[in-house]
Amino acid sequence: MFFDLKDLYQQVIVDHNKHPRNFREIESCSHDADGYNPLCGDQLHVYLKVNEHHLVQDISFKGTGCAISIASASLMTETMTGKTVDEAKVLFESFQQMVTSDITEEQDFSHLGKLAALAGVREFPSRIKCAILCWHTVQAALSGDQDAARTE
Amino acid sequence: MAFNVDTIRKDFPVLNQQVHGYPLVYLDNAATTQKPQCVIDALTHYYEYDNANIHRGVHTLSERATAKYEAARQKIGAYIHASSEKEIIFVRGATEAINLVAQTYGRKNISAGDEILVSMMEHHSNIVPWQMLCEQTGATLKVIPMNEHGELIQDKFVELLNKNTALLAIGHLSNALGTVNPVKEMIEKAHALGVPVLVDGAQATAHMTVDVVDLDVDFYVMSAHKMFGPTGVGALYAKAELLAEMPPWHGGGDMIRTVSFSGSTYSQAPYKFEAGTPNIAGAIAWGAAIDYLNDIGLNYIAAHEHDLLAYATNKARQVAGLKVIGQAKDKASILSFVMSDIHPHDLGTILDRCGVAVRAGHHCAMPVMQYFDIAATTRASFAFYNTTEEIDRLFAALAYAQEMFS
Numbered sequence: 001m002f003f004d005l006k007d008l009y010q011q012v013i014v015d016h017n018k019h020p021r022n023f024r025e026i027e028s029c030s031h032d033a034d035g036y037n038p039l040c041g042d043q044l045h046v047y048l049k050v051n052e053h054h055l056v057q058d059i060s061f062k063g064t065g066c067a068i069s070i071a072s073a074s075l076m077t078e079t080m081t082g083k084t085v086d087e088a089k090v091l092f093e094s095f096q097q098m099v100t101s102d103i104t105e106e107q108d109f110s111h112l113g114k115l116a117a118l119a120g121v122r123e124f125p126s127r128i129k130c131a132i133l134c135w136h137t138v139q140a141a142l143s144g145d146q147d148a149a150r151t152e
Numbered sequence: 153m154a155f156n157v158d159t160i161r162k163d164f165p166v167l168n169q170q171v172h173g174y175p176l177v178y179l180d181n182a183a184t185t186q187k188p189q190c191v192i193d194a195l196t197h198y199y200e201y202d203n204a205n206i207h208r209g210v211h212t213l214s215e216r217a218t219a220k221y222e223a224a225r226q227k228i229g230a231y232i233h234a235s236s237e238k239e240i241i242f243v244r245g246a247t248e249a250i251n252l253v254a255q256t257y258g259r260k261n262i263s264a265g266d267e268i269l270v271s272m273m274e275h276h277s278n279i280v281p282w283q284m285l286c287e288q289t290g291a292t293l294k295v296i297p298m299n300e301h302g303e304l305i306q307d308k309f310v311e312l313l314n315k316n317t318a319l320l321a322i323g324h325l326s327n328a329l330g331t332v333n334p335v336k337e338m339i340e341k342a343h344a345l346g347v348p349v350l351v352d353g354a355q356a357t358a359h360m361t362v363d364v365v366d367l368d369v370d371f372y373v374m375s376a377h378k379m380f381g382p383t384g385v386g387a388l389y390a391k392a393e394l395l396a397e398m399p400p401w402h403g404g405g406d407m408i409r410t411v412s413f414s415g416s417t418y419s420q421a422p423y424k425f426e427a428g429t430p431n432i433a434g435a436i437a438w439g440a441a442i443d444y445l446n447d448i449g450l451n452y453i454a455a456h457e458h459d460l461l462a463y464a465t466n467k468a469r470q471v472a473g474l475k476v477i478g479q480a481k482d483k484a485s486i487l488s489f490v491m492s493d494i495h496p497h498d499l500g501t502i503l504d505r506c507g508v509a510v511r512a513g514h515h516c517a518m519p520v521m522q523y524f525d526i527a528a529t530t531r532a533s534f535a536f537y538n539t540t541e542e543i544d545r546l547f548a549a550l551a552y553a554q555e556m557f558s
Contacts (some may be wrong), residue, residue, distance in 0.1 A: 005505045009498070009556055017557075018493070040497050041514055041527040064527055066495035067557070124501060 007120035016071035021078050022060040035137030042069045046137040054085045068127050073134035075114050092135050099128050155452035161537050163188040174507025177542040182327050182533035183511050184377045194440035198433040221432050224439030228387050231442050233363040241425045245386035246354035247277040249373035254281040256398040264290030266318035271296040271304050273326045276516040278352045302329040302478035320349045324356035328517035329478025330486030336367050354378050359484045361450050381441035385434035395421035402427040453536040457485050460534045464543045477529050488529045494557050496528040506549035
């Protein structure tokens with residue numbers, strides 16, 4: 001399978017980069033964390049509001065980065081809203097599996113919904129860390145890790 | 153010899169390849185330069201015929217390796233117009249050379265209350281070794297600011313110089329901005345107050361004539377791989393009288409005169425600073441790179457690169473949404489820029505898929521990025537083997553990226 005640039009920069013990625021969803025702070029968040037990629041300088045802050053039933057009621061982010069990292073964070077917040085913390089962890093594993101999977105194998109990512117738009121990063125090894133930074137940051141927030149999440 | 157870029161390109165085998173279906177356009181020369189066939193041949197020839205350890209064997213191969221290694225030292229000394237090749241210390245690169253000065257000259261001569269003066273546009277390798285020295289000694293790091301064009305503010309520099317200044321460490325040519333700093337004038341002002349000066353020449357030596365005696369610089373550092381030589385070798389130039397007073401850094405073989413358990417005595421410069429088996433092949437091949445540069449002529453190289461930069465800068469002005477970062481009056485070989493709505497990393501990926509290699513990032517100069525309030529830039533950096541057609545390819549790829557993100 002050959003990915004070209006248009007597979008990486010699909011319309012949905014370009015759109016989410018231009019108009020990121022949930023790009024705001026949550027003042028009464030229950031969890032939050034910093035994410036930082038020291039090699040390229042991408043910097044995200046992720047906010048979550050998790051209720052007593054371990055449900056992600058609200059999730060948002062702020063920060064600066066490339067189109068892949070911003071679009072990935074935007075799509076992540078859309079997908080994670082309304083999920084339980086356990087479901088979010090499963091989603092993270094599936095996402096990680098997708099972006100690091102072998103490009104020579106035909107695979108079905110339809111269970112990831114909109115997140116499947118990021119499957120194109122598999123062809124661009126140096127950009128996988130951009131797509132996954134926001135997910136590591138959420139993991140850090142949920143586990144109460146005070147140090148900035150890193151992809152390196 | 154007349155300068156002919158088409159002929160020159162044939163000397164660089166790596167340039168003759170396709171990347172993602174396009175002829176490679178290599179515009180990342182500030183990160184590392186490509187190697188001409190003669191440098192590659194010098195490396196393989198050494199390992200095929202001359203490989204032996206230096207300075208100790210009495211056999212033929214060792215004598216041959218030693219002679220070639222020392223000839224390379226002479227070529228490097230001559231290239232920067234040092235008075236003697238004994239003032240050239242082989243190291244792994246400019247970074248190691250700066251660390252050597254910090255940990256030998258610095259540890260001996262700099263103490264609490266002293267000030268080390270660097271500039272805002274330094275590469276991390278000319279910041280962090282001094283920060284480490286400050287932590288070790290209690291000295292303070294002071295920073296010469298720059299203006300929005302990316303030029304050091306000379307009045308502020310003069311204000312910052314004072315009786316506590318123990319060292320000035322500045323770059324000759326900024327890797328992030330392309331600024332050529334007026335090092336000769338700055339050295340003169342520093343020396344007027346008795347302040348020694350280190351100049352980081354990592355970026356400069358491939359692009360301009362350097363004369364350490366005319367500059368009267370105390371320390372000058374360089375990397376082979378930025379001037380068409382191999383990676384893993386570089387040099388520290390220091391005035392002979394400074395080297396004589398500096399304590400050794402790494403201890404080991406080759407840097408000693410005698411060793412016993414009651415104590416050791418050390419060799420003289422340059423060997424005092426060259427413990428262990430050095431990068432012999434790298435040094436010899438670096439010598440070949442210098443021969444090659446001398447054959448072409450630095451004046452022709454500088455003129456061609458000046459034309460390339462002027463051509464690229466003029467094209468950049470015509471691109472809507474493109475802002476050049478670093479617009480100093482005196483610039484060389486580097487076009488650093490940002491584009492509205494496209495992050496440098498996205499640009500870097502898109503350009504790569506068009507066969508154009510550039511650097512996207514902070515260029516190991518995070519304080520420069522902080523000053524301009526940006527996370528990163530895209531940087532096209534030129535060498536004498538680049539052409540205006542390649543610059544056209546760069547701008548065509550930029551237009552394609554803009555279309556993709558529109």
